[in-house]
Amino acid sequence: MAINKYYDSDCNLGMLDGKTVAVIGFGSQGHAHSENLAESGVNVVVGLRKGSGHWEKAAKFAETHENFKVMEVEEAAKAGDVVMMLVPDELCADIYHSQVEPYMTEGKALAFAHGFNIHFKTIVAPKNVDVIMIAPKGPGHTVRSQ
Template sequence: MARFFKRSEIDESLLKEKTIAILGYGNQGRAQALNLRDSGHEVVIGARTGGEGAKQAIKDGFMALRLSEAASAADVAMLSLPDTEMGEIAGAHIDPFLKRGALVLLSHGFAIRFGVYEPRADVSVGLVAPKGAGWKLRANFEAGSGLAGMVAIHRDVTGNSLALVLAYASAIGCARVGIMETTFDEETVTDLFGEQAVLCGGLPEMLKSAFGTLVAAGYQPEVAYIECLHEAKLILDLIYAKGMAGMRDSISETALYGGLTEGPNVVTDATREAMAAMLKRIQSGEFAENWIAEAKAGKSRMKKMVQTERSHGVNTALDNLLKAMPGFNKL
């Protein structure tokens, strides 16, 4: 069973009198910086001079420094930078300026796992991965809660890196829900697989295919959208709150019987074989190589795919529903 850390095991005071640098002020970096400040810790921001991140940091009341300046001040440095660019940015603007014995943190293990970035040998390296987007981390924190988090150690040069990692995770709100120990490899591979097989790949493709099946059979696109996409949130909310078994207990018997008997006809052995092949591409580094190459080439292929997605009929159906029923998709 996984190891979970209790709040009583965490000493957040270890961060007192330490300077924490958030290097990169995007969605996740901003949320963590604001939560750390509200928890009473000293935070400096490193961002590109004149960039949107620096402007937002100043608006939020922080002093926005150059990456090198923030890195040189840091006892703890969270690198909130793009996965594929982390090595290049850190190599030029962060690593040469870090203090010996500093703790370098990442919120996702991609750059370490796939060799995009390897910090200097005289600094500790850890992972603090909140399980959710930055806006959600911030919103939950302000509401008195937080997000579950995962932590890991890649290198410990001081002997107290895990304690500091846990203190940081607690300060951004993760200990309010729960903190789980993992490894850089496990967090990276499972996170990518979840995104590709379910969250951002498999599930959207299934929703679009179901929508298309109904429309091709002559049913109104707006009705197909409601039945196949809009109502998906209701089921996912049940799973989120009650688990799979609790969801089954909360739906009609007709829905239950239909789901149990027909669901396996949609997700077949061929689907599971495709998932296994997907996992191997992630584990082997093939996916990472493809993504890094795509990023270096300017992401032209990805941009074309995004444009194709935007022209899909599901988007037109939603537009029509919103025109007829403003507020239809409000949470």
């Protein structure tokens, strides 16, 4: 498998115009990626368990950003053109298989912040779905502040 690496200077945020990025999880990386994307003008939906500790935090951010919505995991996975799995590695495969996988249809992209679940094949994406990794060089709060 060939791996292509891209950096900020290679990116065209316009490629996400009219698309929705679903971020599954709102912990360290989830809040940083989703809030940065929303503030950059991208449509973002955050997928969480109803009543989770992060739901209220995400909903508070949504109050001031009309392009940012909070919904349950399955709804977010269905709505996302890009679905980014930002839950703890030890939970990622179970969440993916039970709540995300049915919505990974042709033309979507499955994204990660690191590659454990892909490398160890606990998650195998459908052949008609792109797999990408957006790997920050720090914890979420550092990503957010930079």
